[in-house]
Amino acid sequence: MPPPPTDDAPSGWFVLNDFTKTIITLSSALFALSVTFSANLLGKTTAEYQIVLLVASWVGLALSIAFGVASQGLLINYLRVGKNGGATVGCANLSFLLVSVSVLLFLAFALATFNGAGNSTSDVLSALPKARDAVRQASGISTLQMKAEFATSQEREKTIEYLFSTGVGGDKYRVTWDASTGKAIRIVKEEAVAPVAAPKLSVSDVQSRLLQLGYVVGPIDGIVGTKTAAAIRRFQLNRGLPVTGTIDAATTIALAPTTRSP
Incomplete structure (x- = not known):
């Protein structure tokens, strides 16, 4: 019971x-x-x-x-x-x-x-010499000429991306490094793009082009007088350029496409 x-x-x-x-x-x-x-x-x-x-x-x-x-x-x-x-x-x-x-x-x-998150920085630094050497093997450029511009670590993918400048013609190499295997997954060459050169325009060319665009420049005499300088400033302001009142590189590039010499 x-x-x-x-x-x-x-x-x-x-x-x-x-x-x-x-x-x-x-x-x-x-x-x-x-x-x-x-x-x-x-x-x-x-x-x-x-x-x-x-x-x-x-x-x-x-x-x-x-x-x-x-x-x-x-x-x-x-x-x-x-x-x-x-x-x-x-x-x-x-x-x-x-x-x-x-x-x-x-x-x-x-x-x-x-x-693991705290070690990401040390992983980037420890793999840097190996990534640089991988670029050397791919490009034949001495590692002494290479400089790491930046590196980013992707923790989820366990990869590190480096960008090296080579000092040779402005070319750069982007390396994707596999932190788990210690090998480069991808090496891409980024060739330098030549900057747009400012065209050679005379003062008369600039005055003619500004006149075509409706700006008051005064006589086309090849002299940057008061009216020409004022027209340049208005043009620069309208195009979002630095307002200097002078015929600088940015201004001549903006004027160049349809400029015709008289």
């Missing part, structure tokens, strides 16, 4: 009841927090072992909640019929053990993630 219900249940069982309730609440809160924060942490890494740590912590927290709830149910049954007391304590202990291990697993995941 089960023991009759009594108001004088052993105090230890009430402690166990509060203990399992605390574990269930703690596990649920930690599970929600880990899911919330892991969304940001996962954006910093794709390493397989880190994903395993995260998933293992989630599984542990879920099992901790399950065993905590089971302990609560067994405790109620024990207080009613006096059976399964050992199972009740066992489930409570297992629930506590699981939540402890899960917290450690999640901390390991977070530390590994932040440590």
Whole structure:
């Protein structure tokens, strides 16, 4: 026969009841927090072992909640019929053990993630000589002539992109470096583009062109007088050029396309 219900249940069982309730609440809160924060942490890494740590912590927290709830149910049954007391304590202990291990697993995941993000700068610097040497092999240009202009690290793809200037004709090389294999994935030569040279225009050419465009320049006499200088300033202002009042390179380029010598 089960023991009759009594108001004088052993105090230890009430402690166990509060203990399992605390574990269930703690596990649920930690599970929600880990899911919330892991969304940001996962954006910093794709390493397989880190994903395993995260998933293992989630599984542990879920099992901790399950065993905590089971302990609560067994405790109620024990207080009613006096059976399964050992199972009740066992489930409570297992629930506590699981939540402890899960917290450690999640901390390991977070530390590994932040440590990997912190090492991105050192990875860029450590791979720089190898990337420079890869450009040397592809171009035949001495590494002494190369200068790294910038480097960017893509953590998710585990790649680093370098841009090297060679000092040879203004050519540059863009290197995509695979940080996981330590090899160059792609080397692209970016040839220098010659700047647009300002055409050679005489003052008379400029005056003629401004006159064609409707500006008042005065006589076309090859002299930059007051009216010609004012016309140049208005032209520069209308074209969004620096307003200097002089026939500079930007102004002659803007005037050149349809300029005709008289």
